[in-house]
Amino acid sequence: MTRPHDLRRPLTLRDVSEASGVSEMTVSRVLRNRGDVSDATRERVLKAAKTLGYVPNKIAGALASQRVNLVAVIIPSLSNLVFPKVLSNISDELEDTGLQPVVGVTNYSPEKEEQVLYEMLSWRPSGVIIAGLEHTDAARAMLLNTDIPVVEIMDVDGEGIDSVVGISHRRAGLHMAEAIIAAGYRQIGFIGTKMPEDHRARKRLEGFKEGLAKAGIALADAEFYSGGSALAKGREMTEALLKRNPNLDFIYYSNDMVGAGGLLYCRDHGLDVPNQIGLAGFNGLDLLDGFSQRLATMDACRGKIGRKAAQIVAERSQGGQATGEVIEMEPVLQLGDTIRKP
Amino acid sequence: MTRPHDLRRPLTLRDVSEASGVSEMTVSRVLRNRGDVSDATRERVLKAAKTLGYVPNKIAGALASQRVNLVAVIIPSLSNLVFPKVLSNISDELEDTGLQPVVGVTNYSPEKEEQVLYEMLSWRPSGVIIAGLEHTDAARAMLLNTDIPVVEIMDVDGEGIDSVVGISHRRAGLHMAEAIIAAGYRQIGFIGTKMPEDHRARKRLEGFKEGLAKAGIALADAEFYSGGSALAKGREMTEALLKRNPNLDFIYYSNDMVGAGGLLYCRDHGLDVPNQIGLAGFNGLDLLDGFSQRLATMDACRGKIGRKAAQIVAERSQGGQATGEVIEMEPVLQLGDTIRKP
DNA sequence: ATGAAAGCGCTAACAT
DNA sequence: ATGTTAGCGCTTTCAT
Numbered sequence: 001m002t003r004p005h006d007l008r009r010p011l012t013l014r015d016v017s018e019a020s021g022v023s024e025m026t027v028s029r030v031l032r033n034r035g036d037v038s039d040a041t042r043e044r045v046l047k048a049a050k051t052l053g054y055v056p057n058k059i060a061g062a063l064a065s066q067r068v069n070l071v072a073v074i075i076p077s078l079s080n081l082v083f084p085k086v087l088s089n090i091s092d093e094l095e096d097t098g099l100q101p102v103v104g105v106t107n108y109s110p111e112k113e114e115q116v117l118y119e120m121l122s123w124r125p126s127g128v129i130i131a132g133l134e135h136t137d138a139a140r141a142m143l144l145n146t147d148i149p150v151v152e153i154m155d156v157d158g159e160g161i162d163s164v165v166g167i168s169h170r171r172a173g174l175h176m177a178e179a180i181i182a183a184g185y186r187q188i189g190f191i192g193t194k195m196p197e198d199h200r201a202r203k204r205l206e207g208f209k210e211g212l213a214k215a216g217i218a219l220a221d222a223e224f225y226s227g228g229s230a231l232a233k234g235r236e237m238t239e240a241l242l243k244r245n246p247n248l249d250f251i252y253y254s255n256d257m258v259g260a261g262g263l264l265y266c267r268d269h270g271l272d273v274p275n276q277i278g279l280a281g282f283n284g285l286d287l288l289d290g291f292s293q294r295l296a297t298m299d300a301c302r303g304k305i306g307r308k309a310a311q312i313v314a315e316r317s318q319g320g321q322a323t324g325e326v327i328e329m330e331p332v333l334q335l336g337d338t339i340r341k342p
Numbered sequence: 343m344t345r346p347h348d349l350r351r352p353l354t355l356r357d358v359s360e361a362s363g364v365s366e367m368t369v370s371r372v373l374r375n376r377g378d379v380s381d382a383t384r385e386r387v388l389k390a391a392k393t394l395g396y397v398p399n400k401i402a403g404a405l406a407s408q409r410v411n412l413v414a415v416i417i418p419s420l421s422n423l424v425f426p427k428v429l430s431n432i433s434d435e436l437e438d439t440g441l442q443p444v445v446g447v448t449n450y451s452p453e454k455e456e457q458v459l460y461e462m463l464s465w466r467p468s469g470v471i472i473a474g475l476e477h478t479d480a481a482r483a484m485l486l487n488t489d490i491p492v493v494e495i496m497d498v499d500g501e502g503i504d505s506v507v508g509i510s511h512r513r514a515g516l517h518m519a520e521a522i523i524a525a526g527y528r529q530i531g532f533i534g535t536k537m538p539e540d541h542r543a544r545k546r547l548e549g550f551k552e553g554l555a556k557a558g559i560a561l562a563d564a565e566f567y568s569g570g571s572a573l574a575k576g577r578e579m580t581e582a583l584l585k586r587n588p589n590l591d592f593i594y595y596s597n598d599m600v601g602a603g604g605l606l607y608c609r610d611h612g613l614d615v616p617n618q619i620g621l622a623g624f625n626g627l628d629l630l631d632g633f634s635q636r637l638a639t640m641d642a643c644r645g646k647i648g649r650k651a652a653q654i655v656a657e658r659s660q661g662g663q664a665t666g667e668v669i670e671m672e673p674v675l676q677l678g679d680t681i682r683k684p
Numbered sequence: 685a686t687g688a689a690a691g692c693g694c695t696a697a698c699a700t
Numbered sequence: 701a702t703g704t705t706a707g708c709g710c711t712t713t714c715a716t
Contacts, residue, residue, distance in 0.1 A: 010466070010489070012693060013694065024694080024703090026701085029702085036702090038701060053484065057693055058464040058465050059401055059405045059465060059692090059693080060405055063402055063693080063709065064693075064695040064707080064708055078420065078426035079430065122397050122399065124399060124401060145395045229628045229629055229632060231629060231632030232632035264634060287571055289570075289571035290576060291606065365688085366710085367687060367688080367711085368686060370710070377685085377686090379685070398709095399710065400710095402710035404710085405691095406691080407711055
């Protein structure tokens with residue numbers, strides 16, 4: 001079979017139009033299921049398009065219609081396990097709306113975020129879902145200047161640009177502190193990442209300290225790591241912390257992965273968790289379900305946040321005019337097996 | 343300050359042109375660093391663009407120039423940990439080429455893959471990087487019909503469409519079998535996912551069986567799981583397998599995560615790994631570095647594969663005409679602590 | 685160094 | 701139910 005387009009010129013509507021003997025406009029209507037087209041015509045057009053192997057040019061379509069079915073999703077990282085989860089929920093929620101997520105990764109760099117945002121906005125997407133409330137001035141300006149829905153996700157502790165869906169990390173930290181104190185622990189240490197740009201982790205720690213302070217307690221010690229496998233770092237840092245400060249009876253970790261590393265260390269060294277020492281992380285990673293003891297944690301509502309954010313964008317791109325909603329989810333404390341029962 | 347575009351009409355080149363008193367064409371040149379423009383003019387244009395908050399419309403630009411700086415990356419999943427790694431390497435490699443990856447996720451469904459591919463091709467990207475060699479007929483046809491570089495990644499066991507970068511999963515399985523036999527294990531079980539569409543896992547198992555067969559051994563038993571946390575499943579399935587078949591002296595897992603679950607089970611039940619029972623997984627996940635014993639595994643070369651695929655696309659989009667390369671990487675066996683030394 | 689004109693491949697709006 | 705026309709906002713090409 002000789003394909004007339006072996007010239008390697010991408011096919012256009014015109015090619016389909018000629019092959020089917022119908023006007024370009026009608027072909028366009030068929031391909032988009034728009035307007036009235038007779039069944040006979042529809043058949044012929046579809047057959048021609050399929051035979052030729054026509055793939056519509058969305059660039060031209062978007063320019064003509066001023067409509068782009070893309071939603072920009074801007075997140076700090078994909079290796080964090082938190083964000084793939086958010087993403088897949090966004091993706092699921094968008095499934096039947098005709099909208100498609102497009103992902104941009106910033107590596108926790110504000111400058112990279114600005115750049116990725118600029119790049120994505122230049123494709124005129126139908127909405128932006130972006131992690132966090134902290135952006136460069138230029139990024140804020142871009143978001144304020146656009147007329148598409150903007151949803152900032154994960155965090156509600158701060159001022160949003162348009163809509164906001166997330167949890168209060170400050171209160172999450174605070175509640176964890178309260179639970180730990182209620183369980184009777186007093187010598188409390190912290191292990192977290194050395195990431196100045198991870199504002200949510202920072203806010204959790206601030207809230208945590210605040211919770212301790214309410215009970216008249218100060219953080220006994222802290223370690224910050226960067227890079228490497230979180231699990232391995234959790235193990236190392238826990239050892240370091242406990243060697244330096246053998247009196248500790250609790251360690252709060254900035255995420256479940258480091259916490260799990262700590263748990264492994266404690267088990268390997270015969271420490272009685274949760275009686276001798278208690279542990280807690282953050283996120284509610286089901287990844288860790290298989291551990292011998294379930295780490296105390298707090299569900300970050302990642303799935304729900306993704307779904308809700310996608311819903312907001314979808315509704316507004318369908319004409320909904322609501323704007324500036326702030327939706328706060330309530331993270332649930334899971335005591336697991338690493339905090340002793342009061 | 344009143345912004346004239348508070349009408350919420352997206353700004354165009356024309357607006358910048360008027361604001362700076364220079365023709366649209368010159369503005370365009372400045373914004374793309376193309377052609378000769380006097381420093382004075384450049385300054386004025388840039389200032390005007392910045393003041394207005396102009397964001398170029400890539401849709402129009404792409405239509406006019408027939409050039410799109412996007413690379414479609416189509417992968418089965420983001421929660422697998424394997425793919426985020428590949429992705430971030432692609433992203434890094436593309437960093438300075440002006441190309442941008444755009445991700446599509448198929449959930450291991452061939453139909454979804456076809457649909458995602460169609461969607462992405464309709465944006466006329468500069469290249470396609472797609473996981474695996476197995477596609478629907480329609481998807482194959484689309485890929486064959488396009489004139490942009492196509493790189494199929496992860497797997498080399500089969501026929502490629504254009505370029506292929508990956509490892510032989512069949513040989514990976516085979517080599518693992520050889521190593522296990524060399525270490526003296528004889529009663530060998532397998533635990534893996536029940537995913538008919540995960541062709542790479544299937545090929546590994548086939549190669550593994552082949553390796554056993556060469557030594558006159560058959561798989562003693564096998565379990566297949568689906569859904570849920572891989573770590574928890576590894577624990578459960580290991581228990582099931584060992585209860586049913588206490589004679590087993592080795593379990594081969596289809597990935598490191600289930601393998602780690604199995605390792606946790608064995609340690610919790612006082613089984614001596616690797617003497618009483620040996621374990622091995624697949625992937626070389628550094629995620630697991632913090633475990634007390636390092637699981638035997640085989641590096642899947644995910645990072646290198648991503649980089650090379652991105653290189654191929656980048657080179658060809660710059661005019662390189664090479665085509666149809668098949669690049670096979672060599673996965674390295676890491677004995678870790680869960681295979682006894684021969 | 686700068687500008688003018690044409691057109692990329694579609695779709696909105698208006699015929700018929 | 702189908703066709704015609706006029707752009708969408710840029711870049712290419714050719715002038716100057």
